[in-house]
Amino acid sequence: MGATVWEAVVAMARERPSKVALGMRPGVSPDDDAFLADAERFRSEGFGCPIVVTLPGVQVPGELDVIEAKDPERELVRLLADGEVDAAVRGALDAATTLGHLKRAFNVPSLCRIALLRAANGQEFFLAPVGVVEGAAMVDRLELVRRFTELAALLGIEPKISVLAEGRMEDRGRGRTVEESLHEAELITKLARDRLGVTDVRMTGIVIEEALEDGPRLVLAPSGPTGNLVFRSLVYLGAGEALGAPACSLRRPFVDVSRGRTDVLNAMVFASAMVAGGWDNG
Numbered sequence: 117m118g119a120t121v122w123e124a125v126v127a128m129a130r131e132r133p134s135k136v137a138l139g140m141r142p143g144v145s146p147d148d149d150a151f152l153a154d155a156e157r158f159r160s161e162g163f164g165c166p167i168v169v170t171l172p173g174v175q176v177p178g179e180l181d182v183i184e185a186k187d188p189e190r191e192l193v194r195l196l197a198d199g200e201v202d203a204a205v206r207g208a209l210d211a212a213t214t215l216g217h218l219k220r221a222f223n224v225p226s227l228c229r230i231a232l233l234r235a236a237n238g239q240e241f242f243l244a245p246v247g248v249v250e251g252a253a254m255v256d257r258l259e260l261v262r263r264f265t266e267l268a269a270l271l272g273i274e275p276k277i278s279v280l281a282e283g284r285m286e287d288r289g290r291g292r293t294v295e296e297s298l299h300e301a302e303l304i305t306k307l308a309r310d311r312l313g314v315t316d317v318r319m320t321g322i323v324i325e326e327a328l329e330d331g332p333r334l335v336l337a338p339s340g341p342t343g344n345l346v347f348r349s350l351v352y353l354g355a356g357e358a359l360g361a362p363a364c365s366l367r368r369p370f371v372d373v374s375r376g377r378t379d380v381l382n383a384m385v386f387a388s389a390m391v392a393g394g395w396d397n398g
Contacts, residue, residue, distance in 0.1 A: 137203070170183075226250055
């Protein structure tokens with residue numbers, strides 16, 4: 117049995133310990149001590165050097181490097197864009213502000229975040245779109261497919277994709293929204309195969325339980341809000357685990373996390389793995 121995706125990520129991260137900036141604004145994380153403990157684990161377990169970017173006067177353990185800034189969201193993005201750190205993780209910073217700075221600094225309309233998740237049964241898969249304002253148009257979701265092929269190449273895995281829709285094939289004619297969703301899913305499946313060269317792509321409609329029958333795949337949700345609901349249902353209600361969501365449209369490694377999380381070690385490891393793999397996109 118081969119290594120899991122996450123085992124491959126960890127192995128890559130250990131190849132080249134990297135300098136990873138981690139954002140922190142007190143009160144955003146539900147437990148600042150646990151949050152900082154994950155940063156310390158990143159250092160002590162040999163993945164690299166964490167640099168905590170936070171407000172002036174915040175107490176950070178002495179073994180961790182810290183950069184104080186009145187606007188930590190802007191400073192985190194500046195450090196990444198200027199190459200003063202190898203990678204960055206949003207951590208406990210304001211989401212909208214940080215992501216807005218990223219789009220402007222890297223001149224991209226969308227971050228193309230693709231989350232790596234682990235279900236309660238241990239099964240791993242990728243999910244996109246995961247932001248409520250992402251993937252609204254069919255062309256945006258097709259771009260996520262393209263970005264996923266690049267991420268899969270970095271991780272050394274075959275790009276397999278399951279395209280979801282808001283109904284089953286037999287639900288045609290039961291409403292305009294369902295009809296349009298099925299049509300778009302069919303078209304994305306065809307274009308992924310014909311234009312992007314993805315040989316293993318299939319449409320599974322609303323039957324998400326059949327999307328992961330043969331190993332890790334990208335599960336492409338029909339919209340950002342739908343993907344966000346899948347993410348939250350799995351992670352917050354279904355005993356699943358979020359392993360990080362790299363922003364795949366940026367030329368520098370940036371990994372996002374769900375707001376209010378204290379467990380940021382995995383996201384930092386993912387960011388370090390992207391550095392080791394030579395991520396240089398955009």
